[in-house]
Amino acid sequence: MDAAIAGLERRVRLMFGQTWLIGLGAVLLAGSAIGAALYFESLPTTLRIAVGPTTGDDARLIAAMAAQFDRDRAAIRLRPILKDGPVEAAAAVDSGEADLAVVRRDRAYPKQGLAVAVLRENVVAMIVPAAGSLARGVAAGRGAARSKAKRGASASIEKLEKVEQIAGKRIGVIGRGGANTDLLNVVLRQYGIAPEKVTIVPLDPDDVATSLRSHPVDVIFGAGPVTSKFFTDAIAAAAKGGNDPHFLPITASEAITKRLPVYEATELKKGVFGGHSPLPEDDVDTIGYSHYIVAQQGLQESVVSDLTRLIFSVRERLAAEFPTARQIQKPDTDKDAVVLAHPGAAAFIDDHLQSFFDKYSDFIYLGVMLLSGLGSGAAWLTSYSRADGQIRKLRPVETLLDMAKTARAIETIDALDTLREEIDEILRKTMSEVERKELDAAVLFPLSVALNQAQTAICERRAELVARPSAPAPAPAQVTPLRVASGE
Numbered sequence: 336m337d338a339a340i341a342g343l344e345r346r347v348r349l350m351f352g353q354t355w356l357i358g359l360g361a362v363l364l365a366g367s368a369i370g371a372a373l374y375f376e377s378l379p380t381t382l383r384i385a386v387g388p389t390t391g392d393d394a395r396l397i398a399a400m401a402a403q404f405d406r407d408r409a410a411i412r413l414r415p416i417l418k419d420g421p422v423e424a425a426a427a428v429d430s431g432e433a434d435l436a437v438v439r440r441d442r443a444y445p446k447q448g449l450a451v452a453v454l455r456e457n458v459v460a461m462i463v464p465a466a467g468s469l470a471r472g473v474a475a476g477r478g479a480a481r482s483k484a485k486r487g488a489s490a491s492i493e494k495l496e497k498v499e500q501i502a503g504k505r506i507g508v509i510g511r512g513g514a515n516t517d518l519l520n521v522v523l524r525q526y527g528i529a530p531e532k533v534t535i536v537p538l539d540p541d542d543v544a545t546s547l548r549s550h551p552v553d554v555i556f557g558a559g560p561v562t563s564k565f566f567t568d569a570i571a572a573a574a575k576g577g578n579d580p581h582f583l584p585i586t587a588s589e590a591i592t593k594r595l596p597v598y599e600a601t602e603l604k605k606g607v608f609g610g611h612s613p614l615p616e617d618d619v620d621t622i623g624y625s626h627y628i629v630a631q632q633g634l635q636e637s638v639v640s641d642l643t644r645l646i647f648s649v650r651e652r653l654a655a656e657f658p659t660a661r662q663i664q665k666p667d668t669d670k671d672a673v674v675l676a677h678p679g680a681a682a683f684i685d686d687h688l689q690s691f692f693d694k695y696s697d698f699i700y701l702g703v704m705l706l707s708g709l710g711s712g713a714a715w716l717t718s719y720s721r722a723d724g725q726i727r728k729l730r731p732v733e734t735l736l737d738m739a740k741t742a743r744a745i746e747t748i749d750a751l752d753t754l755r756e757e758i759d760e761i762l763r764k765t766m767s768e769v770e771r772k773e774l775d776a777a778v779l780f781p782l783s784v785a786l787n788q789a790q791t792a793i794c795e796r797r798a799e800l801v802a803r804p805s806a807p808a809p810a811p812a813q814v815t816p817l818r819v820a821s822g823e
Contacts, residue, residue, distance in 0.1 A: 379412045380638055384435035384628075385427035387418030388511060390541075392563070393437045393454065393626060396657045403649045411642045420512045421626070434631055435642075440674065441597040441624040442514055448629035449677035450666035451639060452646050455560050455659050458601055458623040459518065461583040462555040463495045464573035468580070469544060470507070471573075472551025495554065498583050502528050507536045507552035509543060509565050515558050521595065522622075525587045543568040554583070558624075561607050562658045570608055579612060584620045591622055596673060598622045627666070630677050639679025731761050735785035739792040751797050758789050 386397045394417060401413035416432065418424045421439035428436045428445040437454055438444055464470035495501065508515050516537075520530045538546040538555070543565050547555075555569045573580035585591070588600040601623040606613030628646070630639050646663060653660040666674060668681040676684070738754055745751050765782060 379408075379410055380641075381412045381414055382434040382634075382638070382642065383414050383416050383432070384437070385416045385418050385424035385433035386437040387420045387424050389417045389419075391511075392559075392657070392659060396454075396653065396660060397437060399653055399657060400646070400649060403652060404645060407645075407649075409645050411638065411645055420514065425629075428629060428631055431631075434634055436629055437626060438629055439514065439624065439626050441518065441595075444597075444627075444674075445629060447632045448627075449632050449680075450674050451628045451630050451643055451677055451680045453662075453664040453666055454626040454628050455662045456601075456623055456625050456664070457559050458561060458603060459522070459556070459558045459585065459621045460566060460603060461498065461585070461621075462557070462569055462573050462580050463583060464552070464555065465575045465578035465580050467575040467578070469572040469575075470547045470552060470555060470569070470580075471575075472547075495583065498522065498526050498585060498587075499528070501554055501583075502532045504553035505534045505536055505551070507538045507547065507550070507555045509538045509540050509555065509557040509559075509569060511540065515556065518558055518624075519556050521591065521598075522585060525591050525594075538565075538569075540565040544572045547572045555580075560659045560662055561603070562662070566608065570614065579614055582615045582619045585622055586620055588620050588622045598624050625674075627674065630679070632677070634677070634679070636677075636679035636682060639677045640683045643680040643683040731765060732781045732785040735761065735782070735789045739785070739789040742789065742792040742796050745796055746800070748797065748800055751793055751800070755790075755793055758786070758793070762786065 384397055384401075386394045388394065394415065397413065397415050401415055404412055413435075416427060418427060420442075421437065422443040424433070424436040425438045425443040425445040425448065427433040428438075428448050435451070436445060436448065438448065462470075495504075506519065508519055510516070516535055519535075523530055523533065536546075536550045536552050538550075538552075540559075540563075547569075555573060557563075557566055557569055559565065570580060582603060592598050592600045599622065601621060603615055603619040603621055605615060605618050608614040630642070647665075650660045650663045665684045666672070666676040666680060668676045668684050681687070735758065738758060742751065742754055745754065
């Protein structure tokens with residue numbers, strides 16, 4: 336039993352004798368966890384953004400924005416997913432294929448999308464070419480009969496002052512995919528003109544002049560940013576010498592926006608297109624719509640805040656190559672806005688971004704509590720270990736006191752000599768620990784008292800044993816002589 340208890344005590348001492356290592360390990364583990372969290376937090380977040388069409392201005396601008404983020408080693412990276420158009424891009428957000436999308440609000444707006452930025456504002460321009468311009472199809476060197484027919488057509492075209500007058504005319508629509516044709520039909524229906532009453536001529540936005548040379552028109556219909564190259568090309572093709580084209584006002588713009596809130600009533604400001612003389616000569620009523628960068632509703636707010644900050648930080652650097660980048664604007668952050676902003680974008684725009692402490696206060700609080708608990712536990716283990724070490728150091732005192740008690744009951748000198756040898760061994764070990772500075776004065780004093788007590792007990796018992804009289808030797812046994820009977 337004593338041997339088992341002694342073995343258990345040794346195991347306990349081994350367990351608690353290295354408590355500082357346990358505490359150090361706990362601190363290192365907590366530090367490693369915090370370091371890992373900070374490392375993963377610092378890794379860039381890649382967001383998939385759907386945009387289309389592939390050859391459109393939006394796709395090129397998003398590709399340039401993604402490249403700029405990469406060069407800046409930004410916390411957010413963009414991975415464009417090319418689609419056929421804004422409708423397919425919006426569907427990619429709703430299906431979860433993309434985190435972001437560039438959408439045209441009048442075409443399709445994702446159910447799960449919230450605005451991050453207004454990528455660009457677009458306006459509708461209805462341009463009536465000047466007499467003799469490329470867009471009208473009148474060129475020098477053609478036959479007199481054809482010129483006469485064209486002059487008749489010119490007189491007809493020059494009289495175009497209202498949208499109501501375009502019935503029966505050829506309308507050149509700049510764009511791809513039919514989106515702007517649908518927009519033209521919205522205008523026509525507002526003025527009671529059946530779509531089949533006009534002839535639609537598609538115009539390539541990348542080469543308007545060539546399209547017009549092959550297919551002259553009476554009116555050019557375009558929709559996009561006022562800085563778009565196709566507007567510049569169309570106006571140049573619609574001008575002849577000092578004669579500039581003029582613009583048809585959409586006077587029913589307010590009515591259209593009331594009926595279809597996806598559009599906005601706006602104006603072509605005087606002189607916005609420049610030219611020999613300010614074009615247009617006066618403000619012209621029209622309608623417009625916006626392209627948005629939208630994010631999935633469930634996308635983390637801090638990620639969207641970082642994305643919004645990066646978008647507005649790179650727009651000026653992109654403007655040299657993409658002038659429309661300057662038109663990137665903040666979305667309306669009011670709660671009753673027609674197009675709701677993502678909470679992350681609103682936090683950046685309204686300057687309500689959370690600080691590092693605000694963002695991670697819960698984790699910091701829990702971490703402090705954990706470290707406090709670990710520290711308290713380590714302190715308790717250290718205290719327990721020190722108490723156990725103190726008990727271990729006082730164990731020889733207890734042994735010497737037991738020896739003193741044992742010495743008083745020993746009956747032989749040889750046993751006393753054996754006990755003294757054990758005391759000498761304890762003394763030798765004690766002197767060795769003193770040399771290694773493992774014992775302090777608090778232990779040495781009771782140890783010296785116990786040692787003196789044990790030695791005194793041995794000396795006193797030895798004196799008692801020496802003074803004790805020897806036991807008398809036993810008397811020899813009486814031998815009775817045998818008598819031999821006479822005659823025997």
